[in-house]
Amino acid sequence: MANILTAIKSIVEFTDLSIQNITDGSNRMNNMGEGLEDYIKSAFSDTLNETNKAKKIEKISKTFSYTGNKNNPPDMMLRGGDAIEVKKKESSSSSLQLNSSHPKSKLLATNTRINKTCAECENWNIKDLIYAVGYVKSKQLKSLWMVYGDCYAANDETYQKVEDKIKTSISNLGDLDINESTNELSGVRNIDPLNITYLRVRGMWIVENPAKVFDYVFEYDKSAKFQLVCLMSKNKYDSFLQNDRELLHQVNGLDIKDVKIRNPNNSADLLNAKLITYKVV
Numbered sequence: 001m002a003n004i005l006t007a008i009k010s011i012v013e014f015t016d017l018s019i020q021n022i023t024d025g026s027n028r029m030n031n032m033g034e035g036l037e038d039y040i041k042s043a044f045s046d047t048l049n050e051t052n053k054a055k056k057i058e059k060i061s062k063t064f065s066y067t068g069n070k071n072n073p074p075d076m077m078l079r080g081g082d083a084i085e086v087k088k089k090e091s092s093s094s095s096l097q098l099n100s101s102h103p104k105s106k107l108l109a110t111n112t113r114i115n116k117t118c119a120e121c122e123n124w125n126i127k128d129l130i131y132a133v134g135y136v137k138s139k140q141l142k143s144l145w146m147v148y149g150d151c152y153a154a155n156d157e158t159y160q161k162v163e164d165k166i167k168t169s170i171s172n173l174g175d176l177d178i179n180e181s182t183n184e185l186s187g188v189r190n191i192d193p194l195n196i197t198y199l200r201v202r203g204m205w206i207v208e209n210p211a212k213v214f215d216y217v218f219e220y221d222k223s224a225k226f227q228l229v230c231l232m233s234k235n236k237y238d239s240f241l242q243n244d245r246e247l248l249h250q251v252n253g254l255d256i257k258d259v260k261i262r263n264p265n266n267s268a269d270l271l272n273a274k275l276i277t278y279k280v281v
Helices: 004-013 032-044 053-063 116-120 156-171 234-239 242-249
Strands: 064-066 076-078 083-089 096-099 106-108 126-137 140-148 186-189 199-201 205-207 226-233 255-263 266-280
Touching (some): 004 242, 032 053, 032 126, 053 064, 156 186, 226 234
Parallel strands (some): 140 226
Antiparallel strands (some): 064 076, 076 083, 096 205, 106 126, 186 199, 226 266, 255 266
């Protein structure tokens, strides 16, 4: 079954880092953000080297239960496996804009911001979430971080508490016609004399780039042609099939080591994790 370990193997064995050369079906991906998404999709479905478009589409369909849309998280979900959120950056260390969706340690089927198709595409309640952060420069993939949400983000209630406080404060503004049924922070109706204007109050969640967050376990090499960095809990790594782990250890140039990372819910606590890195100089 496709997973992050098989995807890493595919990425290392695929030498072309030109994002514009990745296609989805018959459509050329001119938008680099969409191109990065399709690169990730191809890596997990082992179609980076597939030139037959029909075979590629079929393998992607077998690999994913959901391949996302522009307005709702996540960007894709593996059948019976993890969810993936892709973020394309034009700087190796710039922050990630998550828009109205706060950082997530896990993806819940009850999340109001995922759409009905995603919630019903397979029988699931909770999925581990991978943040795939790609740095693209001059149409070349320079670095790719793949970090699991439970290594990166605090528990859901940490962020929900902040949103709830903001919503409560806005709803207590008694002289405004507040829309409390929205999935956004709030909304204000009937603002002008004709009652034709509506104000959307939206959040803009921003989180530090994993290259900054985890600079104490991995030092970014600005001179490298390409760097792949994957971080997950040791328990997650041990949950994969032994055969997949053994095959990964056989990949030339790949470094797999044990590290300790700060607990996103308690910075005084350290968690056992696996750091997987690959570099093209």
